[in-house]
Amino acid sequence: MTPTEPATETPGALPAKGLLRFITCGSVDDGKSTLLGRLLYDVGMVPDDQLAALARDSRRQHDDAGDALDFALLTDGLDAEREQGITIDVAYRYFHTLRRSFIVADCPGHEQYTRNMATGASNAELAVVLVDARKGLLPQTRRHTYICGLLGIRQVVLAVNKMDLVGYDPAVYAAIAEEYRALAKDLGIAHVECLPVVAPTGDNVGARSSRMSWYEGPSLLELLESADVSVARPADFRMPVQWVNRPDQSFRGYAGTICGGRVACGDEIVVQPGAQRARVERIVTANGDLQNAADGQAVTLCLDREIDASRGDVIADALRPAPVADQFNAHLVWMGDTVLLPNRTYWLKIGTRTVNARVMSIKYKVDVNSQARLAARHLELNEVGYCTIGLDDAIAFEAYATNRTLGGFILIDRQNNATVACGMLDYALGRSSNVNWQHVDIDKTVRATSKGQHPLCLWFTGLSGAGKSTIANLVERRLHALGYHTYLLDGDNVRHGINKDLGFTPEARVENIRRIAEVAHLMVDAGLIVLVSVISPYRSERRSARELFAQGEFMEVFVDTPLEECERRDPKGLYKKARAGTIRNFTGIDAPYERPESPDVHLLAGGQHAEQLAEQLTRQLLPVIAAPHGEAELDDGAIDA
Template sequence: MSTPMSSATEAGTLRLATAGSVDDGKSTLVGRLLHDSKSVLADQLESISRTGTPDLALLTDGLRAEREQGITIDVAYRYFATPRRRFILADTPGHVQYTRNMVTGASTAELTIILVDARNGVVEQTRRHAAIAALLRVPHLVLAVNKMDLVGYEEAVFAATAEEFTAYATELGVPRVTAIPVSALAGDNIVDPSAHMDWYGGPTVLEHLETVPVAAAAPDTPARFPVQYVIRHDESRYYAGQLASGTLRVGDPITVHPSGRTSTIAALDVLGTAVDAARAGESLTARLADELDVARGDLLAPSTGPAPSVTRDIRGAVCHLADEPLVVGQRVLLRHTTRTVKAIVRSLADADRLTANDLGHVVLRTAEPVVVDDYAEIRWTGAFLLLDPADGTTLTAGMAELPR
């Protein structure tokens, strides 16, 4: 590995998700990652070592039902850090009936690790997980070919699996796959390089996680600032929220959407300190040079460069999450950034309904204009949820697709 940075903040925070079929060793890989990176507290280590050898899967399989059945059901979130970077890890379920949980965990991830059992290779659930990662436009995809110890650490087994998976991912539009041969149980290529696979010259899992670029390092993305709260102070208005993408600077000309009114950024404040610029992921308050009618749900974007689309017709790829089906003609609430509007399901591609865990495409008509980007271009302003108007239950997760 290269020389560690002096602070975990220097490389930013990486959000990642793991996925894999049942019994592929996903929870063991996560447990090994936490254990070997010294991210496990002494009392946790003791609780999973009462029978002698630590059962690393128990570090993530926190639900009683999971421990009894030996599978991952819920999304288990873990927070850890190394000297080089902080991590937020979502360990997602492998069973097909919990596909919707993978969508939840991977929706905010910048990297997804998909595990396969070296003995079984690429199976149907592997393809489904790859399709979801591609649908969600997760920027970085890692294939971890696990249980290499059970196939004699054979290079040919790894190469065949990596080739098949990469070919399928390429068909889905994934630009690049990083394939790593591992044994989570034995610790090969998780944190430390394996002594059993000298034919592999790539990074370990942790080394790759520590060095992969994160979205905050991409300032060229157009700035998008959804207004969450309006603050009145000293006869001025300040607009609070989290910068979804790009960079905002004092002096930037901006447009308020959907009204189309224009102004200039007069001041920015991050954590109580005046700054000249704010970057994606930072929570801030902004003051404009002009007194405009701006409310929660409006979006501030640069007046120059690519503009978001203001529309009442939303098309998108979706994963249905609720047990009750989504049907054509159904009235829903569409939640997008800080804005919630009424909508109706106009059509579903090649279906009249979507049931739990189904992937599909939807066309919606909203009661009010929505300011949206193509999900492939800006994930945070391209994502939306469909809610039940009666009780606010989440029905469907969607990714907007704008006409090219």
């Protein structure tokens, strides 16, 4: 097979069918990179100098290959990939013909790189799935097809590769094609094209093969050039606000990219998740004003009146607004190196909006090789789960199947800003719209004023045996003697009641702290001074607890006692049991304790008596809790006692 003539075009002309984004995926050694490299060669997109370098590299890699070109070297850019003969990273390539432009992502085949494959598939409109004719469909084939369906790809080209190694047998090809069509149908992919190929020699890649005359269909290139990947776009107008454009006092507009429907001057819109309404007065673009604009266009909307809208809001058709909710069911592809723990708080970014979110429960995880639903308490790297997600604030959204922009999201670790998951919203839970805040006349201010104190949560954290409960108890006694209204929430005591059902796994610890923080928040709302004594080993959960409270209502007290001293004290005999291996997940021994980085109060408890520390802390507290509600704030620096 010889390469086709390089694509030549009239300068400035656009390919007839625009741009197609597609991915190549398949099992290890099925020939994905070779197929893509051959495709680039066949359409004349390999310059002469790169072709000469490819010939040299091919001889260096394969001493006995003669003049044969190893086309995989065109796309396997990482040294580790060349050494192992596998694709690790997602390799993106651009090429074009007279009929179309293409962006292709060569995705990894190994299961441990599922997150890379999901990344490549997230923006693709079509997938080329490779199968080795000798092996047929493998678990990896099911996994890749499942992820393609999950991420909204509804058109697949099945390339049955290495047909030369099965003697170009049409029966082998037909059996694989039939089995794959049934698989794709089960996974919700309706449109499948199949063809037999030999990637190194280009049979049915850039041109039809004379060695498989029994196949009468188009080549891979012809399928890609003619693929109709147009999908039913959302009919209702939606535009996430990217930024408020206000260069001077005479102009105010809301800039963003339309992700559904059309908008015209004079249309009535609503700003969500609120309910403010206005009419579109101008549609401004870099090339001048428009009378109307449609899906995919970047515009600035000027309205007929000033409204409160900012980045993250969604401007929608007033007659058919987007749903608004704060609880959803969604699929998650976990990409984090640390496990997903239910009820840990993450940032959720959807469209241009970022909100606090937590996975409330994992309904099940999916075996991506067999699609079986399995029970799960957490998700690990590359696992897929179906989860219930709760947000701190309601958002405007669409189901991912309807609108990728308003239905697709990522989760971000709040400690290191790493993207740890991508997700696809399915539907909102009914309770998110059926439960509303009820107004009460007697609020926190009234309750606190009647008690003559500023409500506060004192959060004592530290290792077991550090002296948290002892110091908290002494502080409460002093405050009570001075006439203050207090309550002590001790971690052990709470585990006899509302947290009786929880163990000491990482998942249970996260839920333990969440429940205690919610109870403490209710008590502060009642106007009380609440002292919480709990190990709370994770910074993320302590941060989430702080965020429940208003400014000046939360004080993190780090009781800093060396591990050696805690073990020496060992008041409950737990360290001895942990060292003997009779109890597991014990903080400081076989479970981590993340020291506070900037506590409000840092008690160096190793060399002082608990009474001294309690007295010092009480003196620091009195100016704070005695102030009128809303006036007291902690100093910027930590208090060292």
